[in-house]
Amino acid sequence: MNTSNYPDDRPNLGLEQALPRGWQPLSPEHIRGQRFRETALARRGYRPDEVEAFLARMAEEVQRWTSTHARDLAEINRLRGFFRNQNIDTEPARQRAFSNEAINILATAQQQADQLIADAKTHARSMQTDARGQAERVVVEARREAEAAAHAYRVRAGQQYSADREQVERLAAIARNILAAVAGATTQLDGASAQIRAVGDAFSAELTKLVGPPAAIPAPTAIPDHPTATGIPHVHGQTHR
């Protein structure tokens, strides 16, 4: 147990370096199972040379482990000192207190992000539901009018009836309906564009007030023609309602 036998404090502490090659550790089972033959004169007792040899080996073994253990301890202490000098905390992380302030800030930020995502989903849902409902109505209405047109044709065709002609009437009614729907959508889009232009103009005016006439803005005419070129990300959202 004398650590002073191994004073040198080498940083590398592999057991494989401290022990000779091919060395077989002495196991407790081995020690327990060790038997000594009796002496030649049949007296009770063990042959002293065998006992001595075995004890010598055990002593060697214990010595080896003791010194290895001592070197490990020295190395651990050296590393502890090193980390202390470098201000590195080697205590297990869980023993340190969690910073409640940081945790609360993170939790709040996440909850706000979650809320924003939930709102965006709700908004998307209502827009998609509206669009789907509108599309359904357009299709159903077109079909209804196609059937009405076909019926009207059958009534007035009389003897001149032709199935092809009836189908043409149907398709024409559907086409008229779709054109009307597209025209309606275009009007809505125009309205939206006008709104975007108005927002762009207002923004441009505000900008002029702030930074003076648009010398810094290379192409002021680009704003009315290409409203999204103003780079205002929320303009799009404002035009929907």
Place this chain on the structure above:
Amino acid sequence: MTVDPDRLQASWARVVAHGDSVPAYFYAALFARNPQLRQLFPASMAGQRDRLVTALGRIVARVGEPDVMLPFVRGLGRDHRRFDVRPEHYPPVGEALLATLSQFLGPDWDADLAAGWTEAYGLVAQVMCDAAAEATRNEPPYWQALVVEHERRGLDVAVVRLQVDQPMPYWYLPGQSCAIEVPTRLRLWRYYSPANIPRRDGLVELHVKAVPGGEVSTAIVQSLRNGDEVRVGAPIGHSLTLDPDSGRDLLLLAGGTGLAPLKALTEQLAAEGGRRRVTLVVGGRTSGDLYDLPALESMAQQMPWLTVIPTLSHDAHAASVDRGNAVDVALRMGRWDAHDIYVCGPAEMVATSRERLAEAGIAPQQIRSEDGTNDPYRPDSVATVAVADRAEVYAR
């Protein structure tokens, strides 16, 4: 287990009484200390919170009954592989859990309780890690797949064909579903059912409807492109698979993209020799919802035992289509007392169908349907299908 289950359960009950702030604190503690773990989770943590509390609650409630608790925990371990969870992630999670418990229990948090929770968590983590390692010997955490065809059908449906990479073959039972993750919505998994029987070339057909406000379905329908890489999880669920002991004829009621698993069942019945009569009633609101009619009609032509009935509930003027809900049309057609009935579609459609069938005197055990939730994380239904089961339905 040396821990007193009653004490654990009592302490957990006191913690969950604090509601949503418990999982919020837990995740914030986890990420504050381990920022690198944040990327394992989706942008919105809203759905994640319930899952954590539910899963922990289930474990704690059964802490004294390992026979019930361990299979659940093993399922969790297997399932978490597709979230890229690795053994080294368990200690920080345990640390954050203990910090959360101590935060909400305040002065009640003592050394005994800490030791009990540490031991219980250690056991759960060990079982999950072992189950994950064991499962990985049989199947990968997920399969990589390539989008080989993305076809918009009408306003809000896409038929997507995936080529699943096959270092290990992708086997499933028709009627099962698989979790899918697309590159534009990482960490968000949604379940879809293949519309075909498993094939040797690994081709899987999915039918996806853009759910209004749906993050993943909308991305799949609108922005997935040929050549995109998606991930496919192990197949799960047995609610819609064929009963191997039944030889009865079948009535299949499909609503919208609920058609997909029923189409796969039809393919399976064809592969088995077409010995059972099948009536497939495909319902939709307007004609755009009957997005796969040409394929179904060509199947019906080739398979004399198959009758396909398209129906529309909100399209009074569509030609050559029955009017009404799929279930009402089916009930007008005849009696189904001696049939196996499979219903798949929107939750509302499934509920209505079950009601109407019950009113018509059909026994509930004749009817098979899914539970209607699209929870990307339902480990209770996670089940690995024995390879032998899968080989049986393998396309020839």
